[in-house]
Amino acid sequence: MSSNIMILMLSVSTFLGALGLVALLWGLKTGQFDDQSKFIDGARYDNEEELRDAVMMEKKKKAQKEKREKEKNYRPAD
């Protein structure tokens, strides 16, 4: 076994593992693990309707942002 193969194996596997770790840390930072029971129930309530709901909330947030942008533009420049 050449040492290059070993370096490759070690670095690839560690990198893949690190990707998983980063994903976990991202989930933690965005509050996805804050509520254990809801986290588990998420699977039970996962259907088309929920997806539509989530899209609706996204739209609402976007609309709010746009509204704010508009308000900003209305302001006279000083």
Add this chain to the structure above:
Amino acid sequence: MAKVKCTHCNLIFDESAMIIEKINNETCHFCCHGCQGVYHLLRSEGLDTFYDKLGGTTLTPPTNTIQDDLEKFDLDGFRNKYVKILPDGTNEINLIIEGIHCSACVWLNEKVLHKTDGIIEATINYTNNKAKVIWDNEVIDLSQIIQTIRSIGYDAFPYDPALQEERAVKTRRDYYARILVAVFGMMNIMWIAIAQYAGYFSGIEQKFKDILNVAEFVLATPVLFYSGWVFYRGAYFGYRNRIVNMDTLVAAGATLAYIYSIYAMVSRHGEVYFDSVVMIITFVLVGKYLEVLSKKHAVDTLDLLTSTIPTEVMVVRDGVKSLIAVENIAIDDIIEVKAGEKIVIDGIITDGAGSFDQSSLTGESIPVHKQTGDAILSGSICLDSVVQYKATKDASNSLLHSIVNLLEESMTKKPKIEQLANSISGYFSVAILTIAIATFAGWYLYDGNFEKALIISISVIVIACPCALGLATPMSTLVGISVAAKRGILFKEATFLETMAKSTMVAIDKTGTITEGKPSVVNAAIHKEFDHQLLYSLVASSNHPISQGVKRYLEDHNDNLQELKLKEMQTLQAKGVIARYNTQLLAGGNSALMEELGIKTTFSSKHSLFFFAIDGILVASFELSDKLRAGAKEAIEKLKSMNLKISMLTGDHALSANAIAKEAGIDNVYDNLLPQDKAALIDKFHDKKEIVIMVGDGINDSIALAKADIAIAMGSGADIAISVSDVVLLDEKPQKITEAYRISKRTYQAIKENLGFSIVYNIIAVPLAVMGFVYPLVAALSMSLSSLVVVGNSIRIKSIKLDKGDKNE
């Protein structure tokens, strides 16, 4: 009559008493108009899949009472206190939602809020029922949001998360992220280390060893500096305060091993210790995280307590009634309370009379009747009638607020013995560090070989560092905790076993702890035969503890009791209930009620009395009293035989307190105590150098529980009592107190044995290491061997002999 489930709330009622409605060829039953209304609302909104998600869970029927406090949510004072304006102009509030029973409720609330225009974000935490809502104030008012939540049968209270919760959540997340990194690093280093160990024994080419070393170095570095950051911070704070603590030892040990490993890696000489660096950091970090978790839980329950405190009260000034914020109430203001309202300010009744539920203060569930001139305390709830009273204290000095403040205080500073343990390990750390430095200096001067001197001094730290001494306590307490948990005794933290074993005194609450906390019939007399179902139906209609006691008695002595349909039901507070069945007039209550109906009663008793009369003729009388829990007397005898002093602390009056104390065999009785009196007594015991175990169950015990060295709560007690206590007894048997004490004694003994062994081990091993006889492999072997001895000794705790028969295994 058939019993059917309410279509909305799933509670079971008699069919005849329900509202029946045909919807799309389906017959629906509703227990009240509230449930019916919510059901129709959900259907029209297309949310009826809620019922599929709900399954068999029962809900609380929505209350029909009209709440006219909605406008207060839009007041400026309220907005300033609870609403946060976000940088993008939206508003944010934190609410506690009341009435959530299951995940379907969370789903429904979120769904309804999402559908409401103007709400931009709504998330509800199922575990603690806390919600965060972000909305656009130009589209919707807060009062409309609250109204929306109420319309589907739930209620919402605002709370202020800024103080403790945000901080607690942040530290929890922070620790969790650090642990994730540490565990990731540890798992990966372990499998690389296996190759290293194999290579050590069967030979390995230096170039492969180098690769493995570098891989371990890459993995260990983030663990040491990111996950281990807490220890560096702790060591730094320790240094600033001139204290050497466990953090210093962990940080110093890990850093030295890390630096040495880098040296070994670069010089291609000797073994690397990256795996031990990572292990030390990970294990100690997980231990710290568990502590953070339990603190977070306590904060949650405290928020729930404060959220139910009203923020505004009705004040009468010059004949004009107005809602005024609690903070602005001055002494001598006249305040009006209505039925069902909680008192927030202490005062004296000036007009009216009524019954007050003081259970959160005294633990007694029986309401107290108060009239003009009587003092009322904040925290009690007005049960009937409208009462006006004069404030004698302002909000911040009132009882309720001082209880909350005291609890907050005691929660942030608790451990006593723990600090002692830390300081001892501090001395140990200093000693080991000094020895290591001296060894290095000695060998360097004697031998002149820098590398050899460094290796030897590192081996001193490695051999002494965590293992035997570090494991001595946690291993025993772990076994002790699991033995206790199997028997329904939950220790919240390991150190509590140690503290409990050292305690010298037990203070016990009366109601709900050594007594059952609910009155039961001790004596019944039937003066004239009658249909027991009449009485059963009458008492079943009342929630008064006396009625419930009579109801339980009837259920125990009769089969097939059916509830009859009574008419003209009337509850006379502090007296009893009257109702009509066909032509018969039924009356059940105390002697005051009988007197009012013109019935003569000649009985008198030290217990509570309940009379039952049909058409003005007395047919039965019952004597009720709070009974001692089964086994309470034996448990107290046993505690006494183990040289513990026992006292009883109660909010009840002297007469009944002494009677119960005599029955249970307790000599020291302190009666008529308010919550802070109990806490003051605990302080007084502390002054006498006693280590106190407090056993209690109610909100009224919570300050005393928080002050005591060890707090034991009954499993069915108030949430706040359970969260401030250290030990929870799940099956509420008094003999469990004895068992908990015995388990902790046995565990403490094992800890002492373990410590003794590891001290002997260190006395032998450290000098050998100093003299340079210990090679890395030998150090590793003796370390694991010493750990095995400690583990084995700890497992012996399992053989403790406890009473047979009630074993839960």
